[in-house]
Amino acid sequence: MKGLFDTIRNIYRITELRTRIFYTILLLMVFRLGSYIALPGVNSLCLEEKFANSQGEGILGFLNTFVGGGFSRGALFGLGIMPYISASIIVQLLGAAVPSFQKLQREGDSGIKKINQWTRYITVIITIGQSIGFVTNLMSQYPGCINTGAPLFWISSVLLLTGGTLFLVWIGERITERGIGNGTSLIIMIGIISGFPGALINEASSTSSILFFFIEIILLALVIMAVIALTQATRKIPINYARRMVGNKMAGGMTNNARQYIPLKVNAAGVMPIIFAQAIMFIPATVLQFFPESSISVSAGSWFADYTSIPYNIAFALLIIVFTYFYTAIAVNPNDIADNLKRNGGFIPGIKPGKKTAEFIDNVLTRITLPGSIFLAMVAILPSMANLAGISSTFAHFYGGTSLLIMIGVVLDTLQQIESYLLLRHYDGLMKTGRIKGRQSQMGVMAQ
Numbered sequence: 350m351k352g353l354f355d356t357i358r359n360i361y362r363i364t365e366l367r368t369r370i371f372y373t374i375l376l377l378m379v380f381r382l383g384s385y386i387a388l389p390g391v392n393s394l395c396l397e398e399k400f401a402n403s404q405g406e407g408i409l410g411f412l413n414t415f416v417g418g419g420f421s422r423g424a425l426f427g428l429g430i431m432p433y434i435s436a437s438i439i440v441q442l443l444g445a446a447v448p449s450f451q452k453l454q455r456e457g458d459s460g461i462k463k464i465n466q467w468t469r470y471i472t473v474i475i476t477i478g479q480s481i482g483f484v485t486n487l488m489s490q491y492p493g494c495i496n497t498g499a500p501l502f503w504i505s506s507v508l509l510l511t512g513g514t515l516f517l518v519w520i521g522e523r524i525t526e527r528g529i530g531n532g533t534s535l536i537i538m539i540g541i542i543s544g545f546p547g548a549l550i551n552e553a554s555s556t557s558s559i560l561f562f563f564i565e566i567i568l569l570a571l572v573i574m575a576v577i578a579l580t581q582a583t584r585k586i587p588i589n590y591a592r593r594m595v596g597n598k599m600a601g602g603m604t605n606n607a608r609q610y611i612p613l614k615v616n617a618a619g620v621m622p623i624i625f626a627q628a629i630m631f632i633p634a635t636v637l638q639f640f641p642e643s644s645i646s647v648s649a650g651s652w653f654a655d656y657t658s659i660p661y662n663i664a665f666a667l668l669i670i671v672f673t674y675f676y677t678a679i680a681v682n683p684n685d686i687a688d689n690l691k692r693n694g695g696f697i698p699g700i701k702p703g704k705k706t707a708e709f710i711d712n713v714l715t716r717i718t719l720p721g722s723i724f725l726a727m728v729a730i731l732p733s734m735a736n737l738a739g740i741s742s743t744f745a746h747f748y749g750g751t752s753l754l755i756m757i758g759v760v761l762d763t764l765q766q767i768e769s770y771l772l773l774r775h776y777d778g779l780m781k782t783g784r785i786k787g788r789q790s791q792m793g794v795m796a797q
Contacts, residue, residue, distance in 0.1 A: 359771055366529075366770040373528035376520045377539050383426040383513060384419035384540070388506050390497030391423035391487070399491050412631055414752060417540035423487060423494070425513040428479050430536050433518045435628045436471035440464060441679070472518060473511065480510035529766045531759060537624075538759040541752045552744040565740060572731065576757050579724055584717045585610035586710065588695050611690075611697075613714055615721040617681050620758040622672035622722070623729050630665055657733040666726035673722035674715075683710040728754060 361367055387393035400413070400421040413420040416429030444450040444464070453460040484506045488495060495502060517536060524532030556562040588609050687707035689695075696702045700709045732752075735744075 360767065363770060366767065369527065369529050370767075373524050373535065376524055376528065376532075377535065380426065380517065380520060380536055380539060381417065381543065383516075384417045384424050384543075385422065386425045388423050388425065388427070388509055390495055390502045390505070392494045392496060393422040393424070395494040396423045396487070396491055397421045399494065414544060415537060415540055417543045419540075420483075425509055426517060427483060428476060428510055428514050429540055430514065430517045430521060430533060431628060431631065432476040432479055432514050433468070433472045433521075433533065434537075434624060435475050435631075436468050438625050438628055439471055440468045445675070445679070469515075469518065472514065476511045476514045477507060480507045483510060529763060531762050531766075534755070534759045534762065538756055542756055548741075548744040552741050555741060565744075572728070572753065573757065576728060576753055577761075579616050579721065579728070582615040582721070583612040584615065584713060585612050586697060586713060588690060588697055590693070590695050609695075611686065611710070613681070613710070613717060615717050616673070616725060617714070617718070617721075618673050618676035619680075620754045621676045622669050623725060623754055625672045625676070626665055626668035626729070629668060630661070657736050662730045662733055666730055669726040669729055670722040673725060674718060677714065677718050681714060683707040683714065686710055725754075 360370070385393075387396075397418075412431070415431055416426060419425075419427045419429060440450070444454055450464070453463050456463075484503055487506075488499065488502070518533075521532035521536050524530070524535055526532075528535075552565070553562055556565075588611055590609075684707045687703060687710065690697075690706060691702040697706055697709060700706050
């Protein structure tokens with residue numbers, strides 16, 4: 350306990366770190382406040398009650414978890430920052446397939462600014478489409494909770510929902526630049542974790558057996574430890590350095606006791622594949638909102654608007670595996686690693702420098718990514734399994750899957766940021782027995 354208070358005191362002594370933390374907390378409080386401000390003409394209490402009794406357990410309820418309950422309240426931030434994530438996915442896919450976007454990626458800061466500008470334009474288009482679907486769903490499914498005329502409600506709600514999402518994008522960028530980093534990730538995490546206390550209390554009160562509730566908590570702890578292990582797991586490739594003659598002495602050699610390694614993460618893509626896949630799985634539910642009375646919507650909704658259905662989970666798992674390989678290819682470049690090794694006189698024992706080294710690293714990365722992606726997919730579909738096992742849907746959302754991975758990944762990244770500041774100022778880190786290994790999320794990069 351004394352060590353904890355010493356760490357907090359050290360954090361407070363660093364003026365820059367203290368300012369960044371307070372600034373981040375202030376902006377996150379603004380986000381939480383906006384998730385309770387209802388759109389003009391919406392009775393938020395009526396809507397929240399009816400939403401919980403109808404669609405609260407489907408994919409829309411899952412989306413509601415990401416935006417901190419704002420979706421079910423008809424709030425200003427009802428769509429959250431997910432349209433921006435969807436736009437970022439589209440831009441990254443274009444960067445992998447379209448030569449003009451690839452050229453922009455190679456232009457440095459000017460190219461990144463143009464890419465970010467395109468991302469914002471696409472965000473506006475996606476947000477307008479989702480807000481129209483959102484308003485259509487409100488007026489068709491919950492007419493008793495709307496207290497204003499249709500034309501005025503349509504126009505004001507679409508404009509405010511679009512403006513709310515763009516404001517959240519701005520908040521994420523400010524947190525990344527002037528806060529403790531990873532602004533977009535923190536907004537999503539706060540939205541998810543805000544519902545955890547209520548879900549835990551409801552699960553405890555609704556469970557008939559105290560023993561069953563404790564078993565749920567124990568299993569949750571085991572899942573958390575497994576996810577942390579996945580986040581930290583690496584495959585180390587040993588490397589040596591060529592010896593060279595300097596005067597009469599040998600330099601540049603590495604002894605066996607000082608051998609270095611290339612650490613390749615089993616899950617190099619972090620939590621991004623599951624966020625990408627989840628954003629795409631939200632698309633059918635969004636489209637179905639435009640046709641709430643259609644027979645096609647009813648039949649398709651049983652497949653892709655229900656996160657416990659078999660088709661939904663199969664499609665979700667396959668998307669996660671594909672995106673894991675896709676994002677790993679973006680995050681880790683074997684050619685760059687091989688070139689850096691060759692430039693610094695390094696080599697992998699038994700492997701020729703250059704192209705052969707790049708091929709070896711690529712083969713290792715491909716082999717270790719497969720089990721990592723499968724395990725990631727298994728964790729992602731855990732909420733549906735937990736729900737089918739009798740756990741309430743609100744608590745099952747936190748039992749695994751996207752929610753748990755995002756919370757753990759963002760917490761590790763945030764602790765790593767604070768750890769870096771403390772060590773830079775020659776203070777003890779948050780953990781004296783080791784160092785925190787974050788997932789180096791790319792979500793913060795996307796928000797820059």
